Amino acid sequence: MWRRIFALVKKELLTLLQDKRSRFVVIGPPLLQLLVFGYAASFDLNHVSVAVYNEDGGVASRQLIARFEGSPNFRLVRNVQSHAEIAPLIDNREALLLLHIGPQFGRDLTVGTPAPLQVIIDGRDSNTALIALNYVRTIVTDFNRAWTRDHNLQGPPANLQIRAWFNPNLESRWFIIPGIVGLLTLVVTMVVTSLSVAREREQGTFDQLLVTPLRPTEILIGKALPGVIIGLFEATLIITVAVFWFDVPLRGHLLTLYTGVLLFLLSAIGAGLMISSLAVTQQQGLLGAFLFLVPAIILSGFATPIANMPAVVQKITLIDPLRYFMVILRGVFLEGTPFHLLIDQFWPMAAIGICTLAIAGWLFRHRMY
Amino acid sequence: MSASPNSRGGAAMRLRGLVRKEFFQILRDPSSIAIAFLMPVVLLLVFGYGVSLDADHxxxxxxxxxxxxxxxxxxxxxxxxxxxxxxxxxxxxxxxxxxxxxxxxxxxxxxxxxxxxxxxxxxxxxxxxxxxxxxxxxxxxxxxxxxxxxxxxxxxxxxxGEQLNTPVDLEPRVWFNSELRSRNFLVPGLIAIIMTLIGAMLTALVMAREWERGTMEALMVTPVAIRELLLGKLIPYFVLGMGGMALSVAMALFLFHVPLRGSLWLLTIASALFLLVALAMGLLISIIAKNQFVAGQVALVVTFLPAFILSGFLFDIDSMPAVVQLLTHVIAARYFVAILQTIFMAGNVWPVILSNAFALLVMALLFFAVVRRKARKRLE
Amino acid sequence: MGEGGYAITFARVDKCFSVGPRRVEALRGVDLTVRPGVVTGLIGPDGAGKTTLMRLAAGLLRADAGRVSVLGLDADHDALQVQSAIGYMPQRFGLYEDLSVQENLDLYADLQGVPPAQRAARYAELMHMTGLGPFTRRLAGHLSGGMKQKLGLACTLVRAPRLLLLDEPTVGVDPVSRRELWAIVYRLVQDERMSVLLSTAYLDEAERCAEVILMHEGQVLSHGEPAGFGRYLAGRTFAVEVPPDSSKRALQTRLSERAGVIDAVIQKEHVRLVLAEAIDPATFDVLHGLDYRPVEPRFEDHFIASLRKQQSGGGGNGTEVHASRHGDDGEAVIKVERLQRRFGDFYAVKDVSFDVHRGEVFGLLGANGAGKSTTFRMLCGLLPASGGQLRVAGVDLRRAAAAARQRIGYMSQKFSLYGSLSVTQNLEFFASAYGLSGMRRGERIAWALETFELTGQQQAASADLPLGYKQRLALACALMHEPDILFLDEPTSGVDPLARREFWHRINALAEAGVTVLVTTHFMEEAEYCDRLAIMAAGEILSLGTPTEVKAAARSAQTPDPSMEDAFIALIEQHAAEAAA
Missing domain, CATH: 3.40.1710.10 (abc type-2 transporter like domain)
Known part of the structure; x- marks a missing residue:
């Protein structure tokens, strides 16, 4: 039995990797995408464009502005001279935010009444706006603290000391890149598996397979193993790049990580083969893969937290294998989560894998027309 | 008895014939309709409800x-x-x-x-x-x-009964989206991504299908000119894409309650421009690939993920490294996302709209020029 | 008309393609002319360059060297003008299957610029000519193979072209539709003075042309009237009677293995023999004790003779294909009783019953859509039956254990191999899939490479192989594990006459060795190779028996000695008449 499966696996790998073009499709884009997306996919803001409308011009106001200039997060683009200039600046996206310091600013500060600092921010991208506003708030809080200390004023009765665990600098790259590992592994396995049965059906070779003494289970294993091999290779490649190129810490155990990778591959391959054996033509297979891939990525918590989704949608995410893999990846990479805490993530993937593979195997023989 | 291949009337008749044929095919093949109308609905629902950056509780x-x-x-x-x-x-x-x-x-x-x-x-x-x-x-x-x-x-x-010592008091004012509802900017961005998919997927597959089924060879020996063939593909899918676009906009306005502060006609023109780019991209993919398998794979790799990550729909482009920023300039969705977010939330801000529309126009012309060069009325 | 009054002129035309790393010379210095107002046939084995020639004439390809002129126009420079003056029907005519007959016609009328005012009359004429009148609202995808082909022709003819190019218009079409297609072509030539260039794989069709161009490996071998071709073979063609103690197949095998014999084929009740120049039949020892009479040479004799000369040394006759086994012992290996298959409310197969004995070659004949392939798929266990009984080697393969499939070999219609794998890799894979290992696997692969003469092509990707090689490789894969029962689904479709002869030679040897062969075909002359056959139409068996019995049933006053094709047409017409009544 194993000899026959071995022959099948060899054939699958040969058809995939012998052709230069298809070899490139499997290896090239994922690596390129990891590099580009690794740099691109980040919620961190750098060089937020800031305009300043300083009606005061005193020392204190200039000190405050200097703090913005000194921050890597901000980039001063313009000094505004009149009210009329503000609206076009924001409308035309020349500046994301504008700091408005009123003429009374310096006097209010010395007298001890709160001096207002007006911030006008472009809310078109609400997430960027929110993050930028947080940066502004941090600078103002620091300025206030320094001012109270320097002028021996009574400080607030309690101070916040905020620390972030696992990712002290709150670098979103650390969060996104382990996610990309999952994303690309899924895309590659889908490309490898989702067309494998449909293509053989269209070319007639699947009939040829079915009349040999191969059992459906053997065909299933023979179709699934190449996916596992390529998926493992791809995942390892991406993990290596993540750790050594992007310097994402890998705090957990490799064994835990690879248990997750294997189970995830199982479920992804199951889904791919199920779609593939359901499809009569390659076009249907492709469409099916696509209709699985997009929601699977969106609902996985890759970019936006599952907790923010409505309750019904959260229920739907339970059948998304990528959801569990995301938790495992981020847990093992950043938190060093031990094996036993991830069991709740392992078994749903195994269950999804077994169900989809069983359905795929059944469909081999029962979907003919 | 035959009209001259170069006469005007002949060209109009050929084009009409091709367009009508394409419409019949679309009507009979549920999968095109599914891509054009079902996909926006499903994707907008999934994305619209699934993608939210607003944390509460x-x-x-x-x-x-x-x-x-x-x-x-x-x-x-x-x-x-x-x-x-x-x-x-x-x-x-x-x-x-x-x-x-x-x-x-x-x-x-x-x-x-x-x-x-x-x-x-x-x-x-x-x-x-x-x-x-x-x-x-x-x-x-x-x-x-x-x-x-x-x-x-x-x-x-x-x-x-004391005065709190706050030397500087922050007074934030958020324009365009005062409640900072992330849906307001995500949904317009999504429309751009969905249109990329529809445009490129539809055309990439249909052109490749003609090659595979052998209908291309039969078309090529008729007096039809290559520009008529391309237009014959473009017009029906343009109409279909605009239909999908209208559906998406309606869902954004009435289901997700995203405000529309700019004018509808400007939105229509910008969408038309973007759709042309997406369709041209699909045509190019299918002309080069000539089979559905490769065309589909390429469409998947070059459309969805780049539009998702590099268009500025989710991740701020200005914060990306310079090289990557440079790369985003070839992603058509980037310009469309900027236009959509502005028209929906800010209104008719001409400088933003014109500069991005110009970029789209340039891309459309460029793509069509390449398509026109690559498309030959020959079989090699 | 064009240059020197010719419809088409090729002057020293070369054309190369690159297939993978290889460069293929499709046409080499081709010089030819096609006369206006007649049917010119273009004949040659696969890869002779027929389709390339057609496409060059249609302005779809550009010649590397030389000049192609069509109706006095340069086919390269004035491609668009050429295209608006000619009609071209490619091998796989691109009908839009999801458009109705009428919509397909409208599309091509628009593309060809037929003025709306003239359409009604032209449509009526075309529909009458093709007999598609009652089906104008039907989707093209729901038409039968023959009807599709006729619709393709109608679409090509919406604007009466001055020159019609037809690339293998009759491949995969049943004899009835084939006859109708030819009737249409003759009418066009007669009534509209149209010039027709037609390529075909059916050699009997060559004789219906006014002129024939015989091509081989990108070169024109001969060009002239078909009747004139065989003249030099006069006195060298004979019909040999089958002696009572032998079978047609055994006689054919014996004759064809001899040096000096150019060709030996089964034709009706005798074996047709073509001898080499130097042989005198009276002194030729093989013919001793046999009854033979001289016959008129035909085009096919010339075709085989001139191609044999081209590839002398090849041929591959007389190789031992299979270890000898016991012959027919009367046991039914395949039993089918009242077999049915329904798709929705459509019966693809209804109440089909037959059995096949050990060592027998059993043929299933019929047009596309007659239910042959569906029956086949049910026998192989690929499709469940809706009703009835079937047994292959005593079991129903759909329910039996996987090991039972060890006993069968299956070769599907499209030579389904893994195109990106090389010849050796394909063989290795199928050997392992059938559970062969170690020494045995190595032996069988070596056997396959040698027997099927694939040695030179071991490393070539199977997708790049010529069709004849693909067919041999597919058969080799199906025989890796020495099956008792062989299923062949249209094994010769699209393959040229030479390769078909070779193929049947192998099948004969297998049957002699005791292998049971079930084969489907729509080449009527191949039916003569079968021990018994069933003619199917619309899912039913119309006639079942030995070739002689089937033909005898169709004997009538008009056709006292019917060929298998005559018998087939008679049966179909009779069936249609009964259905109408």
């Missing part, structure tokens, strides 16, 4: 080492905040375990001397730990905590 553990009136007052003030869902936990160990297990996203730690130091000159430290794994959520939480802390300071000052 964030689970937070509060550890008060020595519960007292002061700690209770602080916790009560935090509870007023709708963003948090607080759980009081006995000690730090329990709180840390809860965080490891993902049950809470943050810990607020009040030391045993909280009450005493509250009245000292340095003030009492409030330790806040957030889970930094999801950096964005972590940052949002710490922002919310800061806001809640400021509120609490005001309350304390008022209760003591």
């Amino acid at each position: 964030i689970p937070i553990a509060v550890v008060a080492e020595q519960p007292s009136g002061d700690t209770a007052a602080f916790v009560a003030s935090m509870r007023h905040n709708r963003y948090f869902s607080l759980t009081e936990v006995g000690d730090m160990r329990a709180a840390e375990t809860a965080m490891m297990a993902g049950r809470v996203n943050g810990i607020i730690h009040l030391r045993a001397d909280f009450g005493r130091r509250l009245r000292s000159t340095d003030g009492a430290p409030i330790q806040v730990i957030v889970n930094g794994v999801d950096a964005n959520t972590g940052r949002i939480i710490s922002g919310y905590v800061q806001g809640a802390w400021g509120q609490w300071l005001q309350e304390v000052a008022r209760a003591r």
